[in-house]
Amino acid sequence: MADDHTHVQEFFTARAMDWDARFPDDGPAFDEAVRSLGPRPGDTVLDAGCGTGRALPALRAAVGPRGTVVGVDLTAAMLESAVRAGRGREGALVLSDVARPPFGSQVFDAVLAAGLVSHLSRPGPDLAELARVVRPGGRLALFHPVGRAALAARHGRRLTDDDLRAEHNLRPLLACSGWRLDVYADEDERFLALAVRLP
Template sequence: MTKNRNLKLSNRPSQAFETRRPSDYLLRAAGSTAGQAYKSLAIERLGIEEGDAVLDLGCGTGGDLGPLLSSIGSTGSVIGVDVDATALEVAHEQYADPRLRLTVGDAHALELDSFSIDRVYVDRTMQHVAAATTVLDEVRRVLRPGGRVLLAEPDWRTLLIDHPEPDLSEAYRQFVVGQVIRNARIGSELPRLVQNADLELESVSPVTVTYTDAIDADRIFGFARVTHRAVKAGYLTPDQASRWLGHLEGPVFFASLTIFVTAARKAG
């Protein structure tokens, strides 16, 4: 792999990690081995039946639309909603299916009729929303009685990255939890939040995703980009950042993150 020479930290000549978030980030995440580790369980727990109307809330570039479309049969439908019109254009290019409708929308105020959806799939969207309780109220509103919602979200406090200087790993994790992710603890909060939204909690399954290749992990975590921000925010010095990234580029790497797959049902 050609090394990117755009980022220099404390006289570091070059480094292998990406310096800009790629446009195909969500498709990468969906197609990765780590992503598939929890996504297959999530689709299974959603319990889609032939003919169901399924909402993919925060569908992005459409990384999960294929499995959803494969589950609904010839009479079902999938609605993909996202705030990012550009991401939806990518999704539209990936799928030309009469059973699929893609629309720009706000998860806090869905332009969908009440009681119109059988299944709601939410994958790593709740960690970014402004008001999780409002989104869950909207999910409950659009679900038909007996309908199910599946939410797959990490708790970023579970992010573990091995490093010979553990304090650098901890500083990096604290920056991610405190500054990078809006709702960094949402994965472990959802069992409480769905019940507060008057949804019946069915199951919670923690799935720990592991990485032993730094380049593969970087395609998900963006080590260089986040480290630059951590330096600017004062969580790491430039010298610490160089040592941090230098070891991550080495021949031995390990990281893990736990994603909580939470299923809930609307009574009725």
């Protein structure tokens, strides 16, 4: 697992400085993902794999001044970019592995995970750990600002049946990890899977 972590950290460290500039038009997609997740005023929300914190302002706006926003990322350089962009004011930034979140059980009302699933070294157990920190009935949004086909094309790959984010793979994976998949949208302009934490 350390090798997986090292690879992820090296990948994102090399890109942290200009990450936002590479994807300047993603803001509205992040805002819409937060609206779909539906956090309410006063909620406690987690941005798992928050990167440069692009979702933090929308999460803060949704939960208001009485709510709590926490962003967790494995890569220090991405969190540093979040601070430089002023997003550290929107919530607490924590350097940690989302697969071993340093939080008690059932402390969050909702989790946003943008672009995270493909970077999980053990998707089932890692999603189960996210379920552990979310109260029953809480929600999870697995999100990407472009759909699977567009993302594969961006990386010069073809979609395959074993893609973890394909609905026929993701639904049972979530089910065995403590989640019920309620909404699945894979469109050119976004990927969004909304799940509810099972009792």
